[in-house]
Amino acid sequence: MATTDNEVKELIKREYEHGFVTEIESDTFEPGLNEDVIRRLSEIKQEPEFMLEWRLKAYRRWLDMEEPEWAHVDFPKVDYNDISYYSAPKKKEDMPQSLDEVDPELLRTYEKLGIPLHERAKLAGVAVDAVFDSVSVATTFKEPLEKAGVIFCPISEAVHKHPELIKKYLGSVVPAGDNYFAALNSAVFSDGSFVYIPKGVRCPMELSTYFRINAANTGQFERTLIVAEEGSYVSYLEGCTAPMRDENQLHAAVVEIVVLDDAQVKYSTVQNWYPGDEHGKGGIYNFVTKRAACIGKNSKVSWTQVETGSAITWKYPSCVLRGENSVGEFYSVALTHNYQQADTGTKMIHLGKNTRSTIISKGISAGRSSNAYRGLVKFGPAADGARNFTQCDSLLIGDRCGAHTFPYIESKNKSAIVEHEATTSKVSDEQMFLCRQRGIDPEQAVSMIVNGFCKEVFKELPMEFAVEAGKLLEVSLEGSVG
Amino acid sequence: MLSIKNLHASVEDKEILKGINLDVKPGEVHAIMGPNGSGKSTLSQVLAGNEAFEVTSGEVTLNGENLLDLAIEERAREGVFLAFQYPVEIPGVSNLQFLRTAVNAMRKHRGEEEMNAAEFMKQAKEVSKQVDLDPSFLKRGVNEDFSGGEKKRNEIMQALLLQPKLAILDETDSGLDIDALQVVSNGVNALRAEDRAILMVTHYQRLLNHIVPDYVHVLAGGRIVKSGGRELALELEERGYGWLGINDEETSN
Numbered sequence: 178m179a180t181t182d183n184e185v186k187e188l189i190k191r192e193y194e195h196g197f198v199t200e201i202e203s204d205t206f207e208p209g210l211n212e213d214v215i216r217r218l219s220e221i222k223q224e225p226e227f228m229l230e231w232r233l234k235a236y237r238r239w240l241d242m243e244e245p246e247w248a249h250v251d252f253p254k255v256d257y258n259d260i261s262y263y264s265a266p267k268k269k270e271d272m273p274q275s276l277d278e279v280d281p282e283l284l285r286t287y288e289k290l291g292i293p294l295h296e297r298a299k300l301a302g303v304a305v306d307a308v309f310d311s312v313s314v315a316t317t318f319k320e321p322l323e324k325a326g327v328i329f330c331p332i333s334e335a336v337h338k339h340p341e342l343i344k345k346y347l348g349s350v351v352p353a354g355d356n357y358f359a360a361l362n363s364a365v366f367s368d369g370s371f372v373y374i375p376k377g378v379r380c381p382m383e384l385s386t387y388f389r390i391n392a393a394n395t396g397q398f399e400r401t402l403i404v405a406e407e408g409s410y411v412s413y414l415e416g417c418t419a420p421m422r423d424e425n426q427l428h429a430a431v432v433e434i435v436v437l438d439d440a441q442v443k444y445s446t447v448q449n450w451y452p453g454d455e456h457g458k459g460g461i462y463n464f465v466t467k468r469a470a471c472i473g474k475n476s477k478v479s480w481t482q483v484e485t486g487s488a489i490t491w492k493y494p495s496c497v498l499r500g501e502n503s504v505g506e507f508y509s510v511a512l513t514h515n516y517q518q519a520d521t522g523t524k525m526i527h528l529g530k531n532t533r534s535t536i537i538s539k540g541i542s543a544g545r546s547s548n549a550y551r552g553l554v555k556f557g558p559a560a561d562g563a564r565n566f567t568q569c570d571s572l573l574i575g576d577r578c579g580a581h582t583f584p585y586i587e588s589k590n591k592s593a594i595v596e597h598e599a600t601t602s603k604v605s606d607e608q609m610f611l612c613r614q615r616g617i618d619p620e621q622a623v624s625m626i627v628n629g630f631c632k633e634v635f636k637e638l639p640m641e642f643a644v645e646a647g648k649l650l651e652v653s654l655e656g657s658v659g
Numbered sequence: 660m661l662s663i664k665n666l667h668a669s670v671e672d673k674e675i676l677k678g679i680n681l682d683v684k685p686g687e688v689h690a691i692m693g694p695n696g697s698g699k700s701t702l703s704q705v706l707a708g709n710e711a712f713e714v715t716s717g718e719v720t721l722n723g724e725n726l727l728d729l730a731i732e733e734r735a736r737e738g739v740f741l742a743f744q745y746p747v748e749i750p751g752v753s754n755l756q757f758l759r760t761a762v763n764a765m766r767k768h769r770g771e772e773e774m775n776a777a778e779f780m781k782q783a784k785e786v787s788k789q790v791d792l793d794p795s796f797l798k799r800g801v802n803e804d805f806s807g808g809e810k811k812r813n814e815i816m817q818a819l820l821l822q823p824k825l826a827i828l829d830e831t832d833s834g835l836d837i838d839a840l841q842v843v844s845n846g847v848n849a850l851r852a853e854d855r856a857i858l859m860v861t862h863y864q865r866l867l868n869h870i871v872p873d874y875v876h877v878l879a880g881g882r883i884v885k886s887g888g889r890e891l892a893l894e895l896e897e898r899g900y901g902w903l904g905i906n907d908e909e910t911s912n
Contacts, residue, residue: 605747606710606711607747608747608749610707610709610710610731610747611743611746611747611749611801612749612757612761613708613731613732613735614707614708614731614732614735614740614741614743615735615757615761615764615817616732616735616736616761616765616768616821617732617760617761617764618764621760621764625749625752625756625757626749628751628752629749629750629751629752629801630750630751631751632751632752633751
């Protein structure tokens with residue numbers, strides 16, 4: 178439905194609100210990648226020998242691998258020697274021992290992003306690990322978590338303090354040679370979060386990691402590892418933003434989740450990396466491998482993601498359902514606008530008996546963007562009585578965008594049941610007319626219609642995230658009416 | 660209140676309205692009748708500002724303000740309400756949320772404070788009773804899986820909530836059985852007020868047995884060809900449109 182050109186231009190002018198750059202002194206590596214860079218990185222982190230070996234092995238694997246080209250995205254080749262693989266805010270002296278010692282400039286950055294790191298702040302009830310470029314700068318609520326026996330710390334710290342857990346689980350879900358970007362990440366990952374929930378413990382608060390890319394020409398390669406022991410439960414949130422820069426920046430993260438008997442992990446992401454400008458210049462390349470292994474019987478993993486940022490998104494949070502009666506869920510909202518490209522979905526690998534999975538994917542395309550759902554549902558020979566339900570809905574705004582669905586189903590078990598539903602719809606002129614006739618602004622109308630479309634996914638998000646996600650959609654849709 | 664002067668409008672270069680003149684005073688109920696294709700619905704859509712139609716000449720004012728200069732939502736905030744003939748569905752958006760957003764948009768325009776959810780819920784429940792709708796339907800998606808009758812009642816309920824200055828009812832009686840017609844008519848009669856004008860577009864006379872209009876206009880070929888009082892509608896029922904030199908298959912037999 179037509180709004181006047183001027184109105185549209187006015188709306189488009191509104192900028193990505195997290196696009197500021199923090200002026201802070203950083204120690205940044207020269208661009209380029211070789212074994213020496215990895216050795217230096219490992220040295221800075223004072224890593225034990227086994228980590229360095231692990232990284233070098235991954236690097237050598239990576240050298241032999243080819244960059245994948247099957248995704249429904251189009252971008253110029255990345256020059257991996259043009260990227261800096263480590264950037265950290267200069268430390269005043271030693272590692273800050275408490276939040277009071279964290280550089281105030283950093284605290285202000287997170288305040289500005291709406292992530293207060295002061296424990297007295299409003300976000301009470303959520304423990305935050307803040308990762309700035311290549312390092313974790315602060316983790317809140319350490320004490321109450323320790324009391325419960327929960328380990329929540331930067332992964333670089335876990336390498337020192339809990340090497341036995343790292344040795345046992347790092348790479349156990351996403352092996353170093355799993356894919357091109359996972360191999361790269363394994364070689365050069367600098368920080369990320371480590372979560373360990375002991376047997377029978379229900380984590381007393383939501384855990385959250387907030388990732389921020391600040392430095393120019395650096396890649397962010399974080400690594401998250403979550404281990405949920407028997408009968409435990411944790412809800413984990415992840416948020417991301419980056420400054421506006423004309424150059425593309427690479428973000429290649431790996432998330433591994435291990436879930437044992439009767440344990441449950443709920444992993445929610447609101448991804449709002451800088452998407453590039455309205456001409457498609459700049460933005461983050463978000464090439465991420467996320468996978469959960471439901472090893473134990475009756476274990477459960479839920480992935481909920483709201484993807485509104487990044488120039489290119491290449492991401493398939495997956496579940497390997499090995500344990501009997503284990504459950505995998507994937508709830509996704511992916512919104513693309515302007516020239517954004519998203520190829521996202523999930524893999525549900527049913528190996529155990531009576532494993533169940535649910536996939537609800539909502540793709541929204543606006544502007545000249547391209548939005549693809551790609552999903553694999555696989556049943557192994559032993560997956561008796563396994564079943565999957567998949568629902569893929571696409572919503573188009575305007576007539577210059579594209580939506581694609583690539584569902585793959587492989588079954589080696591005759592008793593497996595798969596249901597697949599897919600719809601494509603448009604925000605219609607009639608819907609817009611009805612809303613506006615009732616006095617509602619066109620922008621608000623689009624946002625309301627899109628929110629309605631995403632309702633099934635939003636209800637899976639923790640309360641405070643659901644509100645944020647709704648607002649984020651509103652901001653991301655600005656300028657889409659026209 | 661509403662003044663229409665020599666209004667011409669077209670869709671895809673085809674002229675539908677060919678010079679409409681109409682004056683409606685506050686408190687009055689006007690019925691616009693006419694055969695299919697006469698331009699009745701187009702008139703409602705054009706008054707509400709549907710951008711699919713192009714106004715090529717003429718003037719429309721509401722309380723002296725030029726409506727044609729205003730965007731759809733601005734007209735709505737000035738008090739123009741259109742009850743749709745075919746209300747569209749908005750999946751996943753609850754009726755309650757939709758209505759509250761609308762009511763608050765109007766309140767904001769008038770410089771009033773927004774209504775909170777609890778306050779609004781109370782009011783919405785009361786109004787829903789007026790059109791015999793179970794309050795549970797407030798939680799359902801806008802028009803999602805509503806029956807034809809429920810959709811029409813929902814439209815009238817919205818008018819009751821939004822309290823417009825000018826309510827345009829586009830074929831509000833179509834597709835209703837006699838009981839539903841009675842409920843909808845009660846709603847419309849509750850809407851009648853000294854400071855409100857109602858423009859009722861209908862093909863059939865039967866609605867006018869329930870909602871008695873002050874004036875009846877016959878629209879044909881994009882023009883008002885005859886105006887009169889209530890008795891004109893009765894005459895149309897008896898004699899069809901033929902005696903006015905209008906060809907209409909549905910009502911002439």
